Amino acid sequence: MLDFLYLNGWGAFVMVLLMAVPFAVVFTYVIHKKTVVDQGPAATLPDKISQIEIGWIALVLVVFVGVNLYSISYMPTARTANALASGQDIQQVDLTARSWSYEISNRTVKAGTPVRFSGKSADTMHGFAIYHPDGDVLFTMMLMPGLEGSTSIIHTFDEPGIYTIRCLEYCGLAHHAMRDQLTVVQNDG
């Protein structure tokens, strides 16, 4: 369940619905009740409203803290740190983006072994997003020109296949044509 929530764009969509739908229902109920059903002042005691106020704020804080705490282990930045700390072999892929193509040092990597993607831009802002063969975005990186260091992330592919690379930062009139491929093969070792 948590894997779906945090590792998939649709998980984010579900999270928005989980936050927004209860709010919309309660909001609509209160407005309907106090404009159509009973327009008069409520008999609710002030103490009761204060209790609801404290309960509501506590609920919001618990949800917000919970959502962010649970997300830590799914953050690509945290996963990168963990991969580095584990001492595992890491496959290296260097890339340079320029309008409207990528120079990629290695277009074939192995599944199950961490891959460090290190990217730079040679001209304007570009993106480097890897799409799973089923169409989901696995991760995206922002490549800003003029920086000394590379933008970098470590990712471990679970499955072999042909993965699509796309630029997700608008970079000019042929932005939509800036794409490439990465082949992930079975790790025989």
Place this chain on the structure above:
Amino acid sequence: MLSATTIIQKIPLFGGMFSVDRSTGLEEINSWPALMILTSFIWLAVAGLLGVAMPLVQLLGINTNLFYMSLTAHGAALAFPFVFQLMIGVGLHRLGSCVGKPITGPIPALIYIFMNLGAALLTVAILMGLNISLVTMFPLPVVGVMTGQWSMNALIIGFSGIALVLITMIVLYPVQVIRMSFFEERREDLLLSERSLKDPGMLGMVLSALVLLVAGIPLLIVASAILGALYGIIPMAAIGWATKPVVFQFVFFIFAHNLMEAMALMVISAVYATLPLYLADGTRKLYSDKLANLALWILLLTSVTSFLHHFITLFPNMPAYMAYHGNIMSFGTGVGAALSIFTILATVWKHGLRMAPGLAAILVGFVLYILDGASAVVTSNVAWAYQLHGTMWQSGHTMTVLVSMSLMWMGVLYHHYPVITGREIDEKLGNLFVKFCSVGVIGAALVMLAGGSAGMPRRFADWGQGGWMGYGNLILIFGLIIGIAYIIYAMSLIKSRNLPAATNY
């Protein structure tokens, strides 16, 4: 001041919707705001046509350059000369009537001229080929000249337009608000509903002006240096610091992010001011002014540094701790929103509500604003940002925040319309507008968020590439519904009727 009234009378169709009532002696708080509001709706018509053009270009398989042209022009027209100008117009009218100060003199005239001339110049540049998207994407404007995508002339005209718009938002408007809030003599004849800075309905307006001034100055300095070099006034070698992409991007987003938050502060403040006027028991008080003010302060303090969430995927060039900080501060703005939700619902629960089209638009706009807030905090989380950044999710967020805020302002305008024009809107059409707008915006927002979840890139001229055309079709349908809603809104003003002679403001 009188010239603004005269200009309004000379504008066909729109002039009739906003002709100022000269019988009340309130022209000094009505004329410039009315002209700004009127002009903002002309820009809305332009933005609406361009918005529909985007999916149409894709569906019909027309030249992709036209898509990027529509995209840039639509965003530029919607964000600045429509939403921001509407906000300035309604906001200044509100401020004038709350503090009893006239909106006259050179600054309101300069606000109007700079905003519209700037937006017009930018539009001309876009038509000349400067297709740089709403957020400029620096150094793309310069790279585009070097790679022959557009001309240097287009770049200079476009940047001149952007500079005029920035001067309006960062200097002229905040100066006018500060001038009216803290200086000048109060005139009792212009005072319609007195408010002090302790009042949430005033606090947000002043805070937003200060945010724009403070957050915008760095961008104004950088943009001035670049423009000075483009004009040949400053040697190019002397502005190397300003043309570094990292410098431009950070000062841009410090401003752009806080611009949205400042607009939120201002509109929530207007909601706090308007809601009590519709309470069924005539109380005219919020559940708690302190809680309402606390929400505004939390929104202000958390939003200032939450702009860092725009750079989460730049790791490790932007260190992880800064990304986490942006993440946490973004959720902090959600705490402010939670307090606003409680204040509004507790007020309504306690005192009952008299529904009117203006209030309905405000409440629906608020619901959309919260829905958008949920999408914003989710995409600010580091884990989700890596899957959603650069997708249609972000476009959905931008569209929803702009439309929800404009919907709230259009509701507030319904409330102030009789004071400005001496006429009352057609209520039936007003209610119909709210219904159509609700369906259109909720539908468009959900489809765009869903498109982003499915990996559909934003600012992307080939939706067929990843099988995203279905989302595009739905965006077009809901976009047309929003367009119909705006036409109904215009009709509700065109069909407005004169107020009874004895109306007391």
